Amino acid sequence: MSVPVLAGLPAAPWLAERDPRLRVLAALGFAGVTVGLTRPAALVAALGLALTLALVGGLGGAALLRRLLALEGLLLVLVATLPFSVPGDPLWTWGPLTASHAGLTLALTVLARASAIALALAALVGTLEPVALGHALGRLGVPERLVHLFLFTLRHIQSLHGEYARLRLAMRARGFVPRSGRHTWDALGWLVGMLLVRSLGRARRTLAAMRCRGFQGRLYLLDDLAWTAADTRLAAVLALTLTSLLALEHLP
Numbered sequence: 001m002s003v004p005v006l007a008g009l010p011a012a013p014w015l016a017e018r019d020p021r022l023r024v025l026a027a028l029g030f031a032g033v034t035v036g037l038t039r040p041a042a043l044v045a046a047l048g049l050a051l052t053l054a055l056v057g058g059l060g061g062a063a064l065l066r067r068l069l070a071l072e073g074l075l076l077v078l079v080a081t082l083p084f085s086v087p088g089d090p091l092w093t094w095g096p097l098t099a100s101h102a103g104l105t106l107a108l109t110v111l112a113r114a115s116a117i118a119l120a121l122a123a124l125v126g127t128l129e130p131v132a133l134g135h136a137l138g139r140l141g142v143p144e145r146l147v148h149l150f151l152f153t154l155r156h157i158q159s160l161h162g163e164y165a166r167l168r169l170a171m172r173a174r175g176f177v178p179r180s181g182r183h184t185w186d187a188l189g190w191l192v193g194m195l196l197v198r199s200l201g202r203a204r205r206t207l208a209a210m211r212c213r214g215f216q217g218r219l220y221l222l223d224d225l226a227w228t229a230a231d232t233r234l235a236a237v238l239a240l241t242l243t244s245l246l247a248l249e250h251l252p
Contacts, residue, residue: 012058019231020128020136026238027124031117033242042249043112049241050119057123071118075111082107130154135223148219156203163198167191 015023034046083091088102125133131154138147171187178184 012056015057015123015127017230018234019225019227020132021140021225021227022231022235023124023128024133024136024140026235027121029238029242030120030124033245034113034116034120037113037245037249038109039249042245043109043116045248046245047112047116047119049245050116050123054119054123058127059123068115068118068122071114075114079107079111082110132223135225139223139225144218151219155206156199159202159206160195160199163202164191164195167194167198 030046030050034043034050037043037046083099083103084097086100086103086106088100091099091101091104093099128136131151134147134151134154137150138144168191171191176187178188
């Protein structure tokens, strides 16, 4: 089952060869440790570690910026507003608004945490093929129904993308040019409606085809995941790194 419209970014060879289960567990472990960090030194270390992992993991500058653009835009809004909504020692006053030291510290802490976790997820999980991610989740004990829903969603998104491309091509062939008038909004509304109708029909045909092939409510994960000695060594290095972050957070 290939999903080209959802294909992940290519990872560096050393990371692509690692077991997907290790990458998922490493991302979860890093996120669990980073979300509890509060000291500036520990947060800077986590952010530096995540950035290094993203760069050596195959995410170049442009790809990395595209992945982080939406998140960083939201975080910048948070950094700009949070200092004015947290009480504390005044840092800066502008009319009726007063920014506090505590608010600025909290905003920078949230910014560092979110950026570090997003970088680590982009490097470890974002470079996985979606189907490989679904298989890894299934092998890690995630409930089968959730894994099935995830894999079916991937497949159906690909079908919706194909239907949307065909409908848009038909609209362009008939001379449709998007404008700000009533006709454009009517046409876009018909496009969304036809996309929903066709997606429902495609889902019914897919279910009928699966039943003809003996589907009984369960997908079998036919993968070849194999844990190697290199995976064990990388897991040990990651565990030691996360332990160091915790020590940097809690030691005097």
